[in-house]
Amino acid sequence: MKPVILVVDDDEKITSLLKRILLYEGYEVLVAGDGFTALSLATRQPDLIILDLMLPDIDGVEVCQKIRQQSEVPILMLTARDETADRVLGLDSGADDYLVKPFALEELLARIRALLRRHRRAERKVLEYADLKLDTGTREAWRGNRVFQLTAKEYDLLELFLRHPRQVLTRETLMTKIWGYDYSGESNVLEVYVGYLRNKLEAQGEPRLIHTVRGVGYVLK
Secondary structure, three states: OOOEEEEEOOOHHHHHHHHHHHHHOOOEEEEEOOHHHHHHHHOOOOOEEEEEOOOOOOOHHHHHHHHHOOOOOOEEEEEOOOOHHHHHHHHHOOOOEEEEOOOOHHHHHHHHHHHHHHHHHHOOOEEEEOOEEEEOOOOOEEEOOEEEOOOHHHHHHHHHHHHOOOOOEEHHHHHHHHHOOOOOOOOOHHHHHHHHHHHHHOOOOOOOOEEEEOOOEEEEO
C-alpha cells in the first residue's frame, strides 16, 4: 500500500508544490492548512507528517506534542528560521527531523525515505495466518517452510489480506487500497494479481487460502 503523508503548512504554494511532488513519487497525500485540521487528519494514522513550525492557530510545537501523546508517527518539522533554539524546540517537542526553508526537494525526499525506513524497521512485524507468514520488514513470505518472492503489488495485496483474515474484502475496497482510483470498474487487474498470488501460495499443492466470494470480492480463510 502507498505510504500516506500528511503535509501541514498554511502556505498554499508550498502545500500545492509538495502535494504534486509527493503524488508523483508514489505517496498518498493529506493536506492541512492549520493546526486543528492537522490534529483531526492525524487520527487517520498517516505514515509520516511534514509539519510547519509556524501555523495560524496553534503552532507546530503544540501540534507535534499533541500528536506525540497519541502516536509514534515520524514527524519532519519545517521552519523558515535557522536558529539553534528553534531546532532544539522542534526536536524536543517530539519531531524526528528538522528542515529549514527554503530546502531542496531532493533533500526533503531523501529525509522522508530515511524516516519511513527507520520507522518501518522499528515496527517490523510478522503477519501470520494458518501456515502463511509475511515479514513486513524484509517483505519475505513463507508457506510452511517454503520461502517465495513477491512483486510490490503482490506484497501489498497479500499484506492487506493478512491484516484482515476471515474478513470479506470487496472488489472496490481492494482496488482502492492497492491501485487507487485510476482503474475503471472494467479492469481485471485484481483478478490477475489474485491469480498470481494463488499460484505462489499453492505452488506445491497447498490448500487454497484466498477464496472468491462471488459477486463481492475475496476472503483469506
